[in-house]
Amino acid sequence: MSENQNLLAEQRRALILDEVRRRGGVRVNELTRRLGVSDMTVRRDLDALARQGAVEKVHGGAVPVAEASTHEPGFEAKSGLELSAKEDIARAAAELVAPGSAIALSGGTTTYALAHRLVDVPDLTVVTNSVRVADVFHAAQRSSGPRQGAATVVLTGGVRTPSDSLVGPVADQAIAALHFDVLFLGVHGISVEAGLSTPNLAEAETNRRLVQSARRVVVVADHTKWGTVGLSSFAALEQVDTLVTDAGLAAQARAEIAEHLRRLVVAGEDADDDADV
Known part of the structure; x- marks a missing residue:
């Protein structure tokens, strides 16, 4: 291989590594289209990056090297990852919300995207332990002024986490006294x-209370969350009624999920393709 070809390979791998870190994962077919190279070339690049310890190869692509189970990225760091997937998930999840219902939204960047889709749903009661989610509804009400059918927002108290969630005994006590659809x-x-997990012990307990207070549990998570395990588990898959995810979820993962969940909704795919189990 010539020196110029070596340089091109290094530039290409740097671009791949940047994509993995920025988006939280890449797929081989996406990289072949973007880089204009063969499937085999991309796989060789991923092999080289994996040998360097820069990425972890997974079926169909690569993800960042696994971090410690106690590592909790901040809201801003997570908000730039998998943007299109989160928007697709938010759009699909919003269709599950009936006017006049009482719902809860946990912390996170995907529930934050969902909140933007729900501001015009009439007569909602929204319980949340997310400062960011509450701000979405308050900002919408400030901009539109008083209107009939505007959401009633209940923000729990608590200690603020790096992901701008409120957790701890104050939040737990408030949630335990409530019941939502x-x-x-x-x-x-x-x-x-591991079921559902988080790196934050206090957040795990608050999430347990949220699950206990809900008639139905809908998890909103992009495909990169599958296979990730945090320090503390707070719910088994069997406690989840529906998982709303994106089309990047691998076929093997879909098969595993179908064995444990009642329903899988893959955003961006036809409704007839949703798996009811």
Whole structure:
């Protein structure tokens, strides 16, 4: 291989690494289209990056090297990842919300995207432990002025986490006294073995209370969350009624999920393709 070809390979791998870190994962077919190279070339690049310890290869692509189970990224760091997937998930999840219902939205960037889709749904009561989610509804009401059917927002108290969620005994006590029709839950990680998990111990307990207070639990999580395990598990997959995810979820993961969940909604795919189990 010539020196110029070596340079091109290094530039290409730098671009791939940047995509992995920025988006939280890449797929081989996406990289072949973007870089204009063959499937085999991309796989060789991923092999080289994996040998360097820069990425972790997964079926169909690569993800960042696994971080410690106690690592909790801040809201801003997470908000730039998988933007299109989160918008697709938010759009699909919003269709599950009936006017006049009482819902809960946990903290997270995907529930934050969902909140923007719900500001015009009439007569909602929204319970949330997310400062960001509450701000979405308050900003919408300030901009439109008083209007009939505007959401009633209940923001729990508590101690603020790096992801701008309110957790701890104050939040737990407030949530335990409430009952809502549907909980829309963002997660740090989801897997068959660990269920739903988070790196924050206090957040895990608050999430347990949210799950206990909900008639139905809907997890909103992009495909990169599958297989990730945080320090503390707070719910088993069997406690989840519906998972709303994006089309990047691998076929093997879909098969595993179908064994444990009642319903899988893949945003961006036809409704007839949703798996009811």
